[in-house]
Structure formats: C-alpha cells, structure tokens
Amino acid sequence: MPLPETEAPGRLQAELMSRGLRMTRQRRTILGVVETAKQHLDAAQILRRARKIDPNIDRVTVYRTLNLLKRHGLVDELDLMHLEGEKHFYERRPQRDHIHMACLRCGRITEFESDLFDRLKGQIQRDCRFHIVVTRLEVGGYCAQCRTAFPARASV
Amino acid sequence: MPLPETEAPGRLQAELMSRGLRMTRQRRTILGVVETAKQHLDAAQILRRARKIDPNIDRVTVYRTLNLLKRHGLVDELDLMHLEGEKHFYERRPQRDHIHMACLRCGRITEFESDLFDRLKGQIQRDCRFHIVVTRLEVGGYCAQCRTAFPARASV
DNA sequence: CATTACTTGCAACCGAGTATCAACTGGATT
DNA sequence: AATCCAGTTGATACTCGGTTGCAAGTAATG
Numbered sequence: 001m002p003l004p005e006t007e008a009p010g011r012l013q014a015e016l017m018s019r020g021l022r023m024t025r026q027r028r029t030i031l032g033v034v035e036t037a038k039q040h041l042d043a044a045q046i047l048r049r050a051r052k053i054d055p056n057i058d059r060v061t062v063y064r065t066l067n068l069l070k071r072h073g074l075v076d077e078l079d080l081m082h083l084e085g086e087k088h089f090y091e092r093r094p095q096r097d098h099i100h101m102a103c104l105r106c107g108r109i110t111e112f113e114s115d116l117f118d119r120l121k122g123q124i125q126r127d128c129r130f131h132i133v134v135t136r137l138e139v140g141g142y143c144a145q146c147r148t149a150f151p152a153r154a155s156v
Numbered sequence: 157m158p159l160p161e162t163e164a165p166g167r168l169q170a171e172l173m174s175r176g177l178r179m180t181r182q183r184r185t186i187l188g189v190v191e192t193a194k195q196h197l198d199a200a201q202i203l204r205r206a207r208k209i210d211p212n213i214d215r216v217t218v219y220r221t222l223n224l225l226k227r228h229g230l231v232d233e234l235d236l237m238h239l240e241g242e243k244h245f246y247e248r249r250p251q252r253d254h255i256h257m258a259c260l261r262c263g264r265i266t267e268f269e270s271d272l273f274d275r276l277k278g279q280i281q282r283d284c285r286f287h288i289v290v291t292r293l294e295v296g297g298y299c300a301q302c303r304t305a306f307p308a309r310a311s312v
Numbered sequence: 313c314a315t316t317a318c319t320t321g322c323a324a325c326c327g328a329g330t331a332t333c334a335a336c337t338g339g340a341t342t
Numbered sequence: 343a344a345t346c347c348a349g350t351t352g353a354t355a356c357t358c359g360g361t362t363g364c365a366a367g368t369a370a371t372g
Contacts, residue, residue, distance in 0.1 A: 077238075079235060081290070099280065101280065101286050112280060112283075114279060116272055121295075123270060124255065127268075128257060128266065129299075135295045136235075137292070139286070139290070140288075140289050140290040141286050143285075143286055144284070
C-alpha cells in the first residue's frame with residue numbers, strides 16, 4: 001500500500017506519545033485511520049475502518065480517542081453545514097487553516113486557503129483582544145459545476 | 157411592553173406571508189419569540205418561551221418552523237463551537253454576516269463584523285466560482301477578560 | 313360557509329454521543 | 343522478566359436533539 005503523499009505516517013502517534021500519553025493498540029489503530037484518510041470521515045466511518053484492522057474496537061473508544069485528539073488540537077471537528085444529519089467530521093489539523101465549502105446540491109466539499117482568511121484571524125486577535133485557539137469557517141452554496149449544470153438553482 | 161429597538165416586529169411574519177406561506181397561530185408565536193430574542197436561543201429555549209404565550213405548542217412545531225425559516229434564509233443556525241452539547245442556536249439573519257467568537261473559559265459569545273470577512277466572501281465567490289448562500293465563521297479561544305484574569309490559560 | 317391542502321400534536325422512533333463500571337493493560341519500577 | 347497501578351477498554355444503558363407517521367384540526371380560497 002502506498003504511503004500517503006502528504007506526511008509520514010505515525011506523526012499523530014508521535015505527537016501524542018511526546019505528550020506522555022499511553023499508546024494502546026486501539027489508539028494506534030484509530031490514529032492510523034485518521035492519519036491516512038483521504039476524505040473527511042465521521043465517527044461511524046472511522047469505527048468501520050478501525051474494525052477492519054482490529055475487529056473488537058468499540059465505538060466508545062473511537063469517540064474517546066477523537067475527544068483526546070480534539071483536546072490536544074491535533075484534529076479539527078467539522079460540521080460541513082450539516083448536509084447529511086448532525087454527524088461531525090474529522091481531519092488532521094493542518095499547518096494553515098482552510099475554509100470548507102459545501103455544495104448544497106451535489107454535496108461536494110471543497111477546501112480553500114486564503115491570505116485574507118489569515119489576515120482576518122489576525123484582525124480578530126488584535127481588534128478583539130481574543131486569543132484564537134480554533135476556527136471554523138464553513139460556507140454553503142452552489143459549486144461551479146452545479147451552477148453551470150443547473151443555472152436556475154444558482155440564484156435560489 | 158417596549159418594542160425591540162432594532163426593527164419593527166412582524167418582519168419575519170410579513171416575510172413569510174409575502175412568500176405565500178400559511179400563517180398559523182403557532183407560527184406567529186414562534187416567529188415572535190425568535191424576532192424579539194436578545195440572545196441566541198436554542199430550540200428548547202424557543203419552545204419554553206413560545207409555551208408561555210401558547211401552552212399547547214409542541215416541540216415538533218418549533219423544529220418544523222425553525223426548518224422553514226432556515227430554508228427561507230430568514231434565520232441562521234449556529235453551533236457556537238458546541239460549548240454546551242450539540243444543540244443549535246438561532247438568530248434572525250442580519251443584513252451583514254458576522255463572526256461568532258466563543259470563549260472556551262467563560263462561554264461568552266461575542267459578535268464581530270469585519271470588512272475583511274466581506275472581502276473574503278467576495279474572493280471565494282470569484283476565485284472558486286462558488287455561489288455563496290450561507291456562511292458560518294465561528295472562533296473558539298479566550299476572550300480579553302479571561303486572558304487578563306487567567307493569563308496562563310491564554311497560552312494553552 | 314364549504315372545500316381542501318397544509319399544518320398541528322401526539323407518540324413512537326432515530327442516531328450521535330456520554331456515563332458507569334468491572335476487567336484489562338501499557339509502561340515504569342524493580 | 344515479574345510486579346504494580348493509573349489509565350484505558352468494552353459492554354450496557356442511557357441522554358438528548360431532532361425526525362417520522364398519521365389522524366385530527368385549521369387557514370386561506372372561492
């Protein structure tokens with residue numbers, strides 16, 4: 001199996017261990033799943049993938065591990081505009097925050113980095129004297145493909 | 157009872173009726189609650205307030221009416237960083253989008269309008285050819301008061 | 313005021329996430 | 343390598359926000 005092109009596997013594991021956290025078989029499995037995911041996964045999907053590796057893993061353990069990662073700022077939790085129910089999605093926190101755009105028609109999620117976004121965060125910290133820990137910018141609307149395919153829809 | 161200073165009451169009602177929607181006693185009550193709210197309310201709070209006016213209103217009707225308002229773009233749904241569970245909060249959609257900042261210590265919600273935010277949305281529409289319908293920018297961190305009161309906390 | 317499509321209230325349901333607690337185990341200590 | 347124990351796990355039951363199905367009720371139209 002080819003390694004993910006973005007980063008060496010085991011970074012999340014290394015990060016947690018460097019913080020003195022116990023590395024169990026289950027955690028290693030779940031971290032591996034999160035680390036190698038190519039799309040945004042919800043807790044149920046993470047559980048399913050983890051069980052392919054370790055069939056006895058419980059969903060409670062998945063939730064607990066995700067909370068652990070959240071508390072340590074190693075994953076970001078996304079709503080993706082609640083396009084399909086109330087579930088949450090997870091992704092490894094990137095170096096640079098990005099925006100998630102969710103198409104209300106086709107459901108496609110697009111990511112976008114922007115200098116303006118970085119500057120906006122700077123402005124918030126400065127003008128509001130607010131120390132930012134985490135941000136979540138989600139946009140709902142119609143993507144380029146759906147706008148051309150269904151032009152009427154784009155103006156709704 | 158003094159009228160809310162921000163806007164004439166009944167605007168939501170008028171908006172819905174102009175779209176040909178049936179105006180029931182229950183809807184009028186719920187719209188009134190949403191319209192005159194000074195803070196962000198969740199569905200349960202809206203139900204409680206609506207029941208003070210019409211004690212037989214059912215929570216299902218509240219959820220249905222909120223969905224109606226959402227579909228018509230008349231209210232925005234907020235997570236407020238899930239500081240206290242998974243509930244959603246609602247506010248009348250303002251003319252100009254704003255940012256919600258949630259303090260992870262004291263729970264205070266602060267709103268912030270920004271020219272940079274408006275420009276960022278313009279950039280998204282232009283560069284991504286994405287037609288924006290709704291945006292949600294939420295920021296978690298530590299507010300000015302908590303930073304001065306608990307300086308150690310601000311660097312966590 | 314008769315009609316009818318839309319809306320409501322009730323009850324049952326659903327699914328994501330959490331609490332509890334006995335059994336288990338990573339990893340530090342010897 | 344055997345011991346120890348605080349931290350972790352899995353099973354179960356639970357909470358809670360929100361939805362569905364359906365019979366009864368009602369707003370708006372003529």
